[in-house]
Amino acid sequence: IELHNHQATVLGATMKRIPLIAFGIFLVPASLWAAPRSLTLDVPGMTCPTCPVTIEKALLKQPGVTGVTVHYRKKELVVAFDDTKTTAAAIMKSTASVGFPSSIAR
Incomplete structure (x- = not known):
């Protein structure tokens, strides 16, 4: 794959040019795809x-x-968090580590 003039060139049997935007989906960090989450404890x-x-x-x-x-x-x-970087279990472990065990609110 070669990137030139805002296009990606895929070198191979067919030698077709594919616009860079087609590859852009794969270049976006996972954190941008993650939905912000909230957890009530x-x-x-x-x-x-x-x-x-x-x-x-x-x-x-x-x-x-x-x-x-x-x-x-x-x-x-209510804890706002990025679910690609932490989990509900890790958040509850963090509250317990400072002496305040918590549970998911119902």
Whole structure:
């Protein structure tokens, strides 16, 4: 394959030229194809005003987590994340690692 003048030339038996855009689909990083995800977690141990700060700091250090919204009175978190970089299980492990086990809200 040769790239020249915004076209890809596939060298082979037929010597056909294929527009670069046809190959562009394969050149786009997987993260652009990933849909942003959100996960709502119950965190029953979140009982003091500083608990959310501790949890939020831990989650935002995790690759793939893009945002955390805390609902302190409901003892609930909504975590925005890139599912190509992290998973729900990894997010829950992260909350547990700072002393706040969590579960997926129903």
